[in-house]
Amino acid sequence: MPILMHIDFNSYFASVEQQANPFLRGKAIAVGGKGKGLGGSTRSVVATASREAKARGVKTAMSTWEAKKICPELIILPGDPQKYSDITNRLITICTKYADQLEQFSTDEVFLDVTQSAQDYFGATLLAQTIRAELKAACGSACTASIGVAPNKLVAKLASESVKPNGLTVVLPENVAAFVATRPLKEFCGIGRQTERALETMGATSVATLRAISREQLVARFKSHGAWLSNAAHGKDNTPLAVDAPAKSIGHSYTFPANLLTKHDVWKNLLALSDRVASRMQHGYVVGFRVNAFVRYGDFSQMGGDKLFKEPLRDGLGIAKSAWSILLPNIDYARGVRLIGVTVSALQKNSVPPSLFRKTEKMHSVLGALNTIQKRFGQHAWQRATTAGTMLLERTSGWHYDHELAA
Ligand SMILES: [Mg+2]
DSSP states (O other): OOOEEEEETTHHHHHHHHHHOOTTTOOEEEEEEEEGGGGOEEEEEEEEEEEHHHTTTOOTTTTHHHHHHHTOOEEEEOOOOOHHHHHHHHHHHHHHOOEEEEEEETTTEEEEEHHHHHSSSHHHHHHHHHHHHHHHHHHOOOOEEEEEEESSSHHHHHHHHSSSSTTTEEEEGGGGHHHTTTGGGGGSTTTOOOHHHHHHHHTTTTTHHTTTTTTHHHHEEEEEEEEHHHTTTTTTOOOOOOOOOOOOOEEEEEEEEEEEEHHHHHHHHHHHHHHHHHHHHHTTTTTEEEEEEEEEEETSSSSEEEEEHHHHHHHHHHHHHHHHHHHTTTOOOOGGGEEEEEEEEOOOOOOOOOOOOHHHHHHHHHHHHHHHHHHHHHHGOOOOOOTTTTTTHGGGOOBBBBSSOOO
């Protein structure tokens, strides 16, 4: 059975503003947006209210005029989309590390499939706590999120919704039916205003009363949505995550301004290219098991091949050595190497257990540090001494990403 996690920032835009400006913390604030007024005119509405404003009765979609009336000290700020998307990206970066799959559901919500990475509900609980700690470090303590863990999306979202702010609610499979019965129907993602009203006319105003209506009756009234409602009343849902297909391969190729004529030049450029591939693999938290390497000669003929490895490839030197093992026996320097391409495929989430060997363990911690440096200061923050003076480093605008094609 899958284990899903739903993470939802609390009072998102308002919290981000409070994080950015300490003078706004603890105060009733609202981030304004545009809404539809009478006769289709636009009017200013509350997009997000801070916890303090909500306590005073300020609600999302309320006109700012009305909000000011019930809460005169309310501070209304214009929205700053760039600020919010920066924080959203931090959430996604953190979650990508831990999730088997991720669906960004809205600006401030993600669903994670953690079935493999967490193994069980105990693991999922620890994972949720880890993510929460990393979120706090990356986004600041004013940006809290509520997390729900459950066997499906419907219940995970109900769970995160049930404790705010900063909640962590884990619903074990055996407790799903009982937990769901405690939630109001309007909190169900899939029961909108219209459905809620229609259900009311059938006598269903709560989970208990909804359960009393037969599946046949629900289907007769709501068609296929009726079958979903009948399941939802018992906390059953099998909606899959909407995820983008992950990259199937990561590669770089490069055409040199002048043909390479020596073994040394080919090797050091191959190494520099492999470092770029490794860097992108590390950003995507994947390792790979297959390498494809090829060279194109000055006369446009091509030589290369691919090889499958038992040990995961994760660092530039490892990738370069593997690629070299394909190229070295056959390469003909006299023809001049015009282009080199390296691609790693058979990608897997980087969940391979840490090696028992000291030497590789050491290397992995170094790689982690180098990766952090690169994330902070850019791709060219460091380079191997061997690759100093490689032509591709001098012509960074010439990067090719032409090997991201699906395998
Ligand atoms: Mg939210």
